[in-house]
Amino acid sequence: MQLSKIAISLKPSATLKLNELSSKLKSEGKDIIHLGGREPEFDISDYVIKKIEEKIRTKRIKYTPASGIQELKEKVAFYCNDIYQTSIKPDNIVISSGAEQCIYNFLMSTVDPGDEVIILAPYWFSYTEIVSMVYGTSVIVKPKKRLIPDFDEVLSHITSHTKAILINSSNNSTGLVYPNELIEKIIKYCEENNIYVLMDFIYDQLILDNIKIKSPFLYINDIDSSNLVLANRFSKSFAMTGFRIGFSISSEELAKRMIKIQTQMTSYPTELSQIACLRALEEGKDFSIRLIQNPRKKRDILFNELSKIKKIKYIKSQATFYNFIDFSEYEKDSPKLSQLLIKNAGVVTVPGIEFAMKRKKL
């Protein structure tokens, strides 16, 4: 079989692999604690269910505009203007099949072969794979200390080929929130130097501690002349992972390009999912506030237990469902450690190497 270089080189998603392994072990009757999962355990609200049922009963589930249903874009604009203190318009928004497609639309629209995309480690492992799919080059910036990138270190990786910087805060996999000043410096630098910033903000509503995240829109003048792109979604904030709806906010010009890309890839997300998200937005922020309670409780239990284990290092997560623990005093090879944890304790974890972190940086 003659496969493309990309098809051969792409890595499978580590968490999906672990999900499969965990299901397999469970089906064999093993008692498994799956800490590698990445979705809220909550059900979607009865209100949203009722609205989906009503839609189905109309017997009319049809095509939608390529950038998403206008009413949904209006609601997203309203919601974002409220939480991000900005003034975006529905035309700045593209509704996509999950945040991942927003990231793909963005990179496909901006990156030419050979362009460099700076990725701050530890990072969500799909970033590098998507960059490869658009024939770009990933440039990884590792943190010097405490799992938070250093601005000068970021600057030292910028070259004349740098097209974009991907920032994910709150971060998958550390659960840490980057300092506002760092994000401000990066965005302002990129605005001045014509470099795109993709702000992957999918966990912005899953902050577990009393941390005030500033809106990235405060650091730009006007979205339509800006290089800032924000990706967000409904899946985690509203516990709607299976609906696969994300959205991007960008200049209108870039949004038009991303719509073209999307049209040729998936056309648009299904109407039913868009309606479900529209109704979830009607319920508003209170629902997502309720979602924080359980991850916070679990995080606190986890760190209470971890504090009893000698020789491990960690920084307590502040957001998301993720926690990054340094077990290197016990085992330096992280895939091996993960296997040991599954085998000996029935606990599924994701090896640090999947996030470009082989060794401790705490």
Ligand SMILES: Cc1ncc(COP(=O)(O)O)c(C=O)c1O
């Ligand atoms: C940091 C980050 N960005 C993007 C995504 C993709 O989101 P979606 O499932 O909405 O495509 C994920 C998924 O877990 C993620 O962790």
